[in-house]
Amino acid sequence: MRTFVSVADTGQFQHTAAEMAITQQAVSKRIAKLEGDLGVRLFTRTARGTQLTIDGQVFLPHARELLRAEQRAVDSVRPGRRPLRIDVINRRTAPAALLRDFHRGYPDLQLDVLVLDDSGVDVAIAAVRSGSIDASFRAVTIPARRLPDDIKVMRVVDEPHQLLTGPAHKLATAPAVTPADLVGHRIWIPGILPGTEWATYYNDLAAEFGLAIDPIGPNFGTEHLLDVLADSATLASLVGEQTRLLxxxxxxxxxxxxxxxxxxxxxxxIWHRDNSHPALATLHHHLASIRPRRFDTGIWMPAWATRQA
Amino acid sequence: MRTFVSVADTGQFQHTAAEMAITQQAVSKRIAKLEGDLGVRLFTRTARGTQLTIDGQVFLPHARELLRAEQRAVDSVRPGRRPLRIDVINRRTAPAALLRDFHRGYPDLQLDVLVLDDSGVDVAIAAVRSGSIDASFRAVTIPARRLPDDIKVMRVVDEPHQLLTGPAHKLATAPAVTPADLVGHRIWIPGILPGTEWATYYNDLAAEFGLAIDPIGPNFGTEHLLDVLADSATLASLVGEQTRLLxxxxxxxxxxxxxxxxxxxxxxxIWHRDNSHPALATLHHHLASIRPRRFDTGIWMPAWATRQA
DNA sequence: TAGTCGCACAACCCGTTGTTGTGGCTCGCC
DNA sequence: GGCGAGCCACAACAACGGGTTGTGCGACTA
Structure with a gap:
């Protein structure tokens, strides 16, 4: 592929051969093989070089994109200067939206967002300490005094919850409901694994208001949840206000x-005190520049969260 | 790469081996080589399979993207069902904007836009007739009666020209100018090759109003043109109203x-009467749905253009 | 018409990548 | 705790792909 792009650029097999430190015949073979595999002619051979066919002209940008994609793939794991690596609890909640904003604001920064699955905040902290990720958006269930010294934590955004129901649900027509209204209703939040901070949060929420939250149902994906909710008169779910669901x-x-x-x-x-990744500073700057919605009254959150300020 | 994705999905070398009809040892070698080349561990090997490392989790989406890019590249030249292939005179003028709109409206349609360089409308027509491209946006300088029967032409958009000057130019502060005002000023439009319909258009324009249009200067790219214009008191250029320049x-x-x-x-x-590419019909539908700006009075265009209606 | 330039074909050779065979590790079961 | 099952890694060997050298052919040029 690289050979093809080079030939397209130079217009001559020989230049490419010199450039890649192989013989002209090898270049010829490579192009011939590529043409054979694709089943089309990419160049018209003339007496003083080559010219792209129309197929070749169409193929060229795709070939370049392929090489770029390869470069990005390699860069993503290159020790040293790799893209900023940020863990989120999933790709739909507020932090993911925050990162999309960040990326819009700084499109040149290379960013890798990943979901460290089946893991609690402790795993995220360990990953940050080991340097395998640069930052993580999490709910921190651990008291500040028990956090390692080298771990820094900053509260970023508070996401209000909403009730999600199908049209047939008894609460579907209510303009707004209180947690007390939910007593006796089944709340289903599948895909939350025990040990994660999600589970802690919903357990605490259930205990506080006497709710029947069922966080450990089998997880067949968001589509399945929505599927069930749409038809159910008894089942509802809780979702963050900024959580995107289609x-x-x-x-x-x-x-x-x-x-x-x-x-x-x-x-x-969550990030590491000594992490000097330049994009991490930019992220801090960006987070500081947006004024997060914070709530003081009329809200509930677990005791471990209020203690943090 | 395909092997890596497969192992990541199945979680076992053996499954992948069966899937790809090779031995487990071959899979092991491939993964080991990939890890060696990248310089990082992608999987942690356990007694009952494999698990992605964090590096592996980051690498995985890039690997998938690479495979998708390869698929697109191959598809772009696949005889038979390939993406709709459309030629434009360049990527900045009105037709290019039109195609961006089209792509926004039908993002699922695969589209390949190319610039058949150094070629006039006759080359475009030949390419359309041969089937190597599906359609072309061009100014048709050829009288309708001399077009082949199997070639269909539809006037799509009329793009008014504007004068482009630097701040020091004598006409820079004028709110608007007439072609007569341009007499005696040098107009520079580099990168227009003789034989193309661009050249025909500007030659006709120059002849009509007695302008000094210099279409055949050396072309060092748009940046260079803008560079020169920015500092020049005597040089100006003509650009289409919808032409994007940064x-x-x-x-x-x-x-x-x-x-x-x-x-x-x-x-x-321009398209071929017998072309049955489904996306071509969609394009026609889209073009019909937008109401193009057409002008009747107060405009000038070459005789060959007015004759077409 | 001879010379040069540029790509293609043929023969050969080597390295990569596949295969077979085997070993080591972990986990679960009796 | 011993043993078998499952899974991956290493070693030796075989086959194929892709590289090299040598040569030929067609087109443009002087």
Whole structure:
């Protein structure tokens, strides 16, 4: 592929051969093989070089893109100067949106967002300490005094929860509901694994208000959840206000605000004191520049979250 | 790469080996080589399979993207069902913008836009007839009666021209100018090759109003043109109203409307009568749905363009 | 018409990558 | 705790792909 691009650029097999430190015949073979595999002619051979066919002209940008993709792939794991690596709890909640904003603001910064699956905040902290990731958006369930010295934490955004129901649900027409209204209703939040801070949060929430939250159902994916909710009169779910969910329009799901109090989920950024990745500083700058919605009254969050300020 | 993705998905070397019809040892070697080349461990080997390391988790989406890019590259030249292939005269004028709109409207349609360089409308017509491209946006300088029967032409958009000057130019502060005002000024439009319909258009324009248009200067790229214009008191250029040009903000170039009459450039779509590419029909539908700006009075265009209606 | 330039074909050779065979490790079961 | 099952790694060997050298052919030029 690289050979093809080079020949397209130089217009001559010989130049490419010199450039790549191989013989002209080897270049000829490579191009012939590529043409054979694709089943089309890429160059017209003339007496003083080569010229791209129309197929070749169409193929060229794709070939370049392929090489760029390869470069990005290699760079993503290159020890030393690799892209900033940030873990999020999933790709739909507020921190993911935050990172999309960040990327929009600094499109030149290389960013790798990953989901460290099946892991709690302790795993994220370990990953940050080991240097394998640069930062993590998490709810920090651990008291500040028990955090390692080299780990820094900053509260970034509080995400209010809403009730998610299908049209047939008894609460579907309510303009807003309180946690007390949810007593006796089944709340289903599948895909939350025990040991993660999600589970801690919802367990605490359930205990506080006497709710029947079922966080450990089998997880067949978000589509399945929405599928079930759309048809159910008894089942509802809780979602963050900024959480993006896409469902077929005929599903007619509703998001109903919660109040008195509003449960909010506390997202923090975790990073290592000594991490000198330049993009990390930029991220801090960006997070400081946006004014996060913070709530003081009328909300609920677990005791471990309020203690953090 | 494919092997890596497969192992990441299945979690076992053996499954991948069966899937790819090779032995487990071969898979092991491939992964070991990839890890060696990258310089990082991608999997942690356990007694009952493998698990992605954090590096592996980061690398995985890049690997998938690489495979997708390869697929697109191969598809782009696959005889038979390949993406719709459309030629434009360059990537900045109105037809290019039109195609961006089209792509926004139908993001699932695969589209390959190319610039058949150094070629006039006759080359485009030949390419359309041979089937190597599906359509071309061109100014058709050939009388309708001399077009082959199997070639269809539709006038798509008329693009008014504007004067482009630097801040020091004598006409820079004029709110609008007429072609007559340009007599005696040097107009520079580099990169227009003789034989193309661009050259025909500007020659006709120069002849009509007695202008000193210099279309055949050496072409060092758009940046160079803007560079020179920014500092010149005597040189100006002509650009289409919808033509996208990006210049450094401190350049302070100006686009000045032309009137009495406004020279407009006629873009037509050329395609083959028998071309049954489904996306071509969609393109027609899209072009019909947008209401193109067409001008009747106060404009100028070459005789060969007015005759087409 | 001879010379030069540029790509293609043929023969050969070597290194990469596949295969077979085997060993070591971990986990679960009796 | 011993043993078998499952899974990956290492070693030796074989086959193929892709490189090299040598040569030929067609087109443009003097």
């Amino acid at each position: 469902w077929p329009t005929h599903y007619d799901l509703r998001r109903i605000p919660l109040y008195d109090p509003t449960p909010v989920y506390p997202h923090s950024l | 210049w450094p903000t401190h350049y302070d170039l100006r686009r000045i409307p032309l009137y009495d009459p406004t020279p407009v450039y006629p873009h037509s779509l």
